[in-house]
Amino acid sequence: xxxxxxxxxxxxxxxxxxxxxxxxxxxxxxxxxxxxxxxxxxxxxxxxxxxxxxxxxxxxxxxxxxxxxxxxxxxxxxxxxxxxxxxxxxxxxxxxxxxxxxxxxxxxxxxxxxxxxxxxxxxxxxxxxxxxxxxxxxxxxxxxxxxxxxxxxxxxxxxxxxxxxxxxxxxxxxxxxxxxxxxxxxxxxxxxxxxxxxxxxxxxxxxxxxxxxxxxxxxxxxxxxxxxxxxxxxxxxxxxxxxxxxxxxxxxxxxxxxxxxxxxxxxxxxxxxxxxxxxxxxxxxxxxxxxxxxxxxxxxxxxxxxxxxxxxxxx
Numbered sequence: 001x002x003x004x005x006x007x008x009x010x011x012x013x014x015x016x017x018x019x020x021x022x023x024x025x026x027x028x029x030x031x032x033x034x035x036x037x038x039x040x041x042x043x044x045x046x047x048x049x050x051x052x053x054x055x056x057x058x059x060x061x062x063x064x065x066x067x068x069x070x071x072x073x074x075x076x077x078x079x080x081x082x083x084x085x086x087x088x089x090x091x092x093x094x095x096x097x098x099x100x101x102x103x104x105x106x107x108x109x110x111x112x113x114x115x116x117x118x119x120x121x122x123x124x125x126x127x128x129x130x131x132x133x134x135x136x137x138x139x140x141x142x143x144x145x146x147x148x149x150x151x152x153x154x155x156x157x158x159x160x161x162x163x164x165x166x167x168x169x170x171x172x173x174x175x176x177x178x179x180x181x182x183x184x185x186x187x188x189x190x191x192x193x194x195x196x197x198x199x200x201x202x203x204x205x206x207x208x209x210x211x212x213x214x215x216x217x218x219x220x221x222x223x224x225x226x227x228x229x230x231x232x233x234x235x236x237x238x239x240x241x242x243x244x245x246x247x248x249x250x251x252x253x254x255x256x257x258x259x260x261x262x263x264x265x266x267x268x269x270x271x272x273x274x275x276x277x278x279x280x281x282x283x284x285x286x287x288x289x290x291x292x293x294x295x296x297x298x299x300x301x302x303x304x305x306x307x308x309x310x311x312x313x314x315x
Contacts, residue, residue: 005030006160007057009050009073009091010105011038013241014131015063017138018104019044021164030056054094059157063104066250067111070103074115095124100153102127106185106251109175109258116149116174125153128174129161130181132188135241142166146184148177179258186255189248189289190268191223193275196293199230200303209234209305229290236306238290245279248289252276 011033023043031044076087116126127149145168216226259266279295297303
């Protein structure tokens with residue numbers, strides 16, 4: 001699909017970077033975001049509405065905060081997911097035979113399957129594709145993707161996804177991509193919040209933090225946070241542009257809901273729920289989730305892992 005016009009709705013931290021990759025690869029991209037400057041910054045051509053994106057493009061990508069927003073874009077403002085007639089400003093009302101719509105958001109699998117069924121009535125493929133790697137990987141075009149839905153539709157748009165992904169996995173039927181993403185994000189949340197707590201303890205114990213991280217990364221406590229986040233954080237670099245504390249808490253909450261529906265005991269979610277909930281309560285709601293370490297530090301005697309000399313202004 002080398003000449004296919006690609007539509008992109010939601011050009012925030014992740015969507016904007018993925019769109020920029022598409023534009024850099026020579027793709028024609030039509031974008032819509034509530035903040036028009038995000039579309040301009042990405043290099044996409046500005047569309048006046050989500051419906052206009054659907055009218056013009058055979059492939060439409062979504063990168064939105066949650067299922068509630070996805071449903072409002074799909075069914076239109078005021079539209080009901082179960083309603084027989086979608087609102088005229090929604091994507092569904094403008095869907096056409098052979099179109100492919102891709103939800104790159106972190107969404108609730110039940111909502112995803114419901115939306116997929118509605119699009120299928122119009123012979124439109126709806127893929128749920130979880131993304132991982134954060135803003136840095138998005139900017140480099142090196143995201144990992146986990147796709148649910150039609151394998152044939154995935155193969156049709158694989159060259160489009162290749163512009164911002166280095167690994168693409170097909171994980172199953174509709175909802176499987178978003179389910180896999182929730183499982184992955186839960187593990188990420190556990191690793192980040194637990195490492196934050198351990199690093200605050202290391203600081204209060206008077207340990208050299210760089211050495212502690214070297215030990216962790218050569219030992220059984222190694223994880224993504226110890227390898228990729230905290231070597232920067234201890235020098236005041238919080239790696240701006242990634243998932244906020246609000247969105248991290250939302251993802252963990254979706255994970256807990258998923259496990260309840262599956263009938264699986266959720267015994268380890270309390271830690272990240274408490275940690276990212278604390279960060280929200282202390283004023284870090286819209287800051288990158290790495291600042292959870294400062295929230296824990298705040299209630300542990302005002303601890304910071306760094307001296308502040310190289311820290312960018314966060315709040």
